[in-house]
Amino acid sequence: MVDVLDRPDVAEEHPHEEHHGPTGILKWMTSTDHKVIGLSYTVTSVIMFVIGGAFAELIRAQLATPNGTLVSLAQYNELFTMHGSLMIYLFAGPFAFGGLANILVPIQIGAPDMAFPRLNALSYWLYLFGSLTMLSGFFTAGGAANFGWVAYAPLSNSLNTPGSGADLWIGGLLLTGFSAIFTGVNLCATIFYLRAPGMTMFRMPIFTWNMLVTAILILLAFPVLTAGLIMLYCDRHFGTHIFSVAGGGVPVLWQHIFWFWGHPEVYILALPFFGMVTEIIAVFSRKPVFGYKGMIFATLTIGALSLGVWAHHMYTTGVVLLPFFAIMSLLIAVPTGIKMFNWIGTMWRGEVWFSTAMLMAIGFLITFLIGGITGIFLASPPLDFFTHDTYFVVAHFHSIVMALVLAAFGGLYYWGPKITGYMLNEFVGKIQFWLLFIGTQVFTIPLYYLGLDGMPRRVAVYPHNPSWQNLNDLSTVGAVMIGLSTVAFLVNIVVSWKKYPCGDNPWDAHTLEWFTTSPPPHHNFYRLPQIRSERPTWDYNHPGHTAAAHSHHTEAPAEEVVTT
Amino acid sequence: MRVEAKILLGLGLFFGLMCAVYWRWSIEDAGGVMMFAGMLLCFLPGGYYYWWSRRMKARPEDDPQATQAQGAGIVGAFPGTSIWPLTLGAGCFFMVLALVFGIWLVVPGIGLVFWALIGGTAEGRRGGKV
Numbered sequence: 069m070v071d072v073l074d075r076p077d078v079a080e081e082h083p084h085e086e087h088h089g090p091t092g093i094l095k096w097m098t099s100t101d102h103k104v105i106g107l108s109y110t111v112t113s114v115i116m117f118v119i120g121g122a123f124a125e126l127i128r129a130q131l132a133t134p135n136g137t138l139v140s141l142a143q144y145n146e147l148f149t150m151h152g153s154l155m156i157y158l159f160a161g162p163f164a165f166g167g168l169a170n171i172l173v174p175i176q177i178g179a180p181d182m183a184f185p186r187l188n189a190l191s192y193w194l195y196l197f198g199s200l201t202m203l204s205g206f207f208t209a210g211g212a213a214n215f216g217w218v219a220y221a222p223l224s225n226s227l228n229t230p231g232s233g234a235d236l237w238i239g240g241l242l243l244t245g246f247s248a249i250f251t252g253v254n255l256c257a258t259i260f261y262l263r264a265p266g267m268t269m270f271r272m273p274i275f276t277w278n279m280l281v282t283a284i285l286i287l288l289a290f291p292v293l294t295a296g297l298i299m300l301y302c303d304r305h306f307g308t309h310i311f312s313v314a315g316g317g318v319p320v321l322w323q324h325i326f327w328f329w330g331h332p333e334v335y336i337l338a339l340p341f342f343g344m345v346t347e348i349i350a351v352f353s354r355k356p357v358f359g360y361k362g363m364i365f366a367t368l369t370i371g372a373l374s375l376g377v378w379a380h381h382m383y384t385t386g387v388v389l390l391p392f393f394a395i396m397s398l399l400i401a402v403p404t405g406i407k408m409f410n411w412i413g414t415m416w417r418g419e420v421w422f423s424t425a426m427l428m429a430i431g432f433l434i435t436f437l438i439g440g441i442t443g444i445f446l447a448s449p450p451l452d453f454f455t456h457d458t459y460f461v462v463a464h465f466h467s468i469v470m471a472l473v474l475a476a477f478g479g480l481y482y483w484g485p486k487i488t489g490y491m492l493n494e495f496v497g498k499i500q501f502w503l504l505f506i507g508t509q510v511f512t513i514p515l516y517y518l519g520l521d522g523m524p525r526r527v528a529v530y531p532h533n534p535s536w537q538n539l540n541d542l543s544t545v546g547a548v549m550i551g552l553s554t555v556a557f558l559v560n561i562v563v564s565w566k567k568y569p570c571g572d573n574p575w576d577a578h579t580l581e582w583f584t585t586s587p588p589p590h591h592n593f594y595r596l597p598q599i600r601s602e603r604p605t606w607d608y609n610h611p612g613h614t615a616a617a618h619s620h621h622t623e624a625p626a627e628e629v630v631t632t
Numbered sequence: 633m634r635v636e637a638k639i640l641l642g643l644g645l646f647f648g649l650m651c652a653v654y655w656r657w658s659i660e661d662a663g664g665v666m667m668f669a670g671m672l673l674c675f676l677p678g679g680y681y682y683w684w685s686r687r688m689k690a691r692p693e694d695d696p697q698a699t700q701a702q703g704a705g706i707v708g709a710f711p712g713t714s715i716w717p718l719t720l721g722a723g724c725f726f727m728v729l730a731l732v733f734g735i736w737l738v739v740p741g742i743g744l745v746f747w748a749l750i751g752g753t754a755e756g757r758r759g760g761k762v
Contacts, residue, residue, distance in 0.1 A: 090713060099713055100714050180707055186716065192721075194724060197721055239732055264693065268695070271696075284643065321662055324660070328663065328666045389657055389659070
C-alpha cells in the first residue's frame with residue numbers, strides 16, 4: 069500500500085486520519101514508518117549496550133585481582149574484542165544515526181518520512197542480522213572473534229586466528245556496514261529534498277546539521293571498511309596476500325584502511341551526540357543556541373579534518389608521516405573548542421533548568437573535556453610513543469565514549485516523551501545521572517594513572533603490584549556504578565511506564581518536532597507553522613519574540629520559564 | 633540547492649588539497665588514493681547540485697520567506713507497510729552466513745533476494761506513483 073502525500077496546511081487542523089496498519093510483531097516486521105524503524109533501532113542498540121556492558125563488567129571483575137581466574141586468557145580476548153565491537157559497531161553508531169536520527173531528522177525538518185522508507189527498513193534488518201551474525205560467534209566451537217575490535221593483520225589472518233568466530237565477525241560487519249551506508253544515503257536525501265517550505269539549510273536544528281555531516285562521513289568512510297573486510301576475507305580464505313608479508317603484501321595497509329574508516333567513525337559516533345547536547349542545552353537554558361552558524365562551521369570543519377587524521381592511531385608503526393598527522397589531529401581541537409565555548413555560551417546568563425536531560429548534557433561536557441584534552445596529548449607523537457597501547461589510551465577513549473553515553477541518555481530523557489508520549493521519572497533519572505557521572509570518573513581516572521605507570525592494555529593478568537591493584541579495584545568500582553546506572557534506567561522505564569503523559573511540548577522547546585503531537589501521527593504533521601527562524605515552534609508559541617534571530621543574545625523573560 | 637552544493641564542493645576541495653599535500657609529502661600511497669576518492673565522492677553530487685542550482689528557481693525550502701502554502705501539493709509517495717525489506721535483509725543474511733558455514737546457503741540467500749526484488753517492484757507498481 070502506497071500513500072501519496074500532500075503537504076499539511078499552515079496552522080490549520082486536518083481531520084485526524086487514523087492509520088490502519090498491522091500491530092504487534094507484524095508492525096515491527098513490516099513497518100516502513102521512520103519512527104517505528106527508529107524505535108526498533110533504539111531498542112536493539114540499547115540491548116547491545118546492555119550485552120556489551122555485561123562484557124565490560126566481566127572484564128573489570130577479571131582485572132580486580134592481578135591473577136584473576138574468572139575467565140581464561142582466551143575467553144578474555146573474546147570478551148574485550150566483543151565488548152569493543154558491540155559498543156562501537158552495534159551500539160553507539162546505530163543508536164545515534166539509526167535510532168534517534170531516524171526518528172528525529174524527518175520531524176525536525178517537517179518531512180512526512182525518510183526519503184526512502186523501504187531502504188530505511190532494509191537498513192534496520194541488515195543491522196539486526198549483522199548483530200546476530202557477529203554475536204553468534206560465541207556459539208561456535210572456537211568462540212567469538214578474539215583479535216581486538218581493530219582486527220590488525222597479521223593477527224587476523226587464518227593462521228593466527230583460525231575458526232569461524234572471526235569470519236562471523238567479518239560477515240556481521242559487512243551487513244552492518246551496508247546498513248550504515250544506506251542510512252547515510254537516506255539521511256542526505258531526506259535533508260536535501262524533504263525540508264518544509266521556509267526550512268532553509270541555515271534554519272535547520274543543529275542536531276539535523278550534525279546528522280547531515282555524519283551522513284556524509286558515513287558515505288566517505290564505510291565503503292573503505294567494507295572493501296578492507298572483503299580483502300581480509302580473501303586473505304583468510306582465497307589465498308590472496310594483501311596483508312601478509314609472505315606473499316608480498318603489506319600488513320600496515322590493513323591499519324591504513326581500517327583507520328581511514330576508523331577515525332571518521334569516531335566523529336560519526338560523536339557528532340550526533342554533539343547535536344543532541346546542543347539541543348538540550350539550548351532548551352534547558354531558555355535561550356537560542358549561542359553561535360548557531362559557528363556551531364555549524366565547527367561541525368563541517370570537524371568533518372573535513374576527520375579524513376586526514378587516521379594515522380594518529382599508527383604513530384608507533386614507524387612508517388607514517390608524523391608531522392602531517394600531528395598537525396591535522398591537533399587542528400581538530402580548534403572546532404571542538406569552538407563547540408565547547410558555544411555550549412557554555414548558550415548556558416551563560418540563561419535560565420538553566422537542571423532536569424535530568426540537562427544534567428546529562430553537563431555531565432557530557434565535563435567528561436568530554438577530560439577525554440578531549442587527553443586526546444590532544446595523544447595527538448602529539450612524543451607523548452603517544454610513551455603511552456601507546458597502555459591504559460592511558462583506554463582511559464582517553466573511554467572518557468570520550470562515556471561522555472557520549474551520558475549524552476545518549478540525555479537524548480532519551482529529552483526526546484523520550486516525544487517518541488512515546490510519556491515522561492520518565494525525574495527522581496530516578498537523577499539517581500541514574502549521579503551513578504553514571506561519578507561512576508564514569510571513578511572508572512576512567514585510575515586508568516590514566518595506570519597507563520602512565522605503564523600497564524599495557526588487553527592483558528588479563530598483571531604483575532603483583534599493590535598500587536596497580538588498588539587503581540584497578542577503584543576502576544572496577546566505577547564500572548559497577550556505571551552498571552548500576554543502567555539498571556536505574558531500566559527501573560525508570562518500569563516505574564514510569566505510561567504514568568506521566570507529557571503533552572505536545574513539555575519542555576517549551578524550539579524545534580519542529582515539538583510542534584506535532586506526542587507521539588507524532590503516522591506521517592508526522594497535521595499542520596505546520598510558518599518557519600522564519602531556526603526555532604519555529606518557539607516562535608509560534610511566543611509570538612512577541614519572533615524577531616529573535618540566531619546568534620543574538622536574547623534572554624527569555626522570567627515569566628516564560630516553564631516549571632513542572 | 634546552492635548551500636548543499638557549496639558544502640559538498642567545499643569538502644571536496646579541502647580533501648583535494650589535503651590529498652595533494654599528503655601525496656607529495658608521504659611515503660605511502662594508500663592514504664592519498666583514499667583521499668582522492670573522497671574528493672571525487674564529494675565533487676560528484678556537489679557538481680550535480682551546483683549544476684542544478686544555477687538552472688532552477690529557489691525551491692520553497694530554499695526561500696527564507698516561503699509560506700507553507702507555497703509547498704502545497706504532492707510531497708511524494710510513501711509506502712505504508714512492506715514485508716520486502718525484511719525478505720531482502722534475510723536474503724543478505726543467508727548470503728553472509730554462506731561465507732562461514734558453506735556455499736549451499738547462497739541458494740536460499742539468492743532466492744530470497746530475487747523474491748524480494750520482484751515483490752518490491754510489483755508492490756511499487758501496484759501502489760501507483762513511487
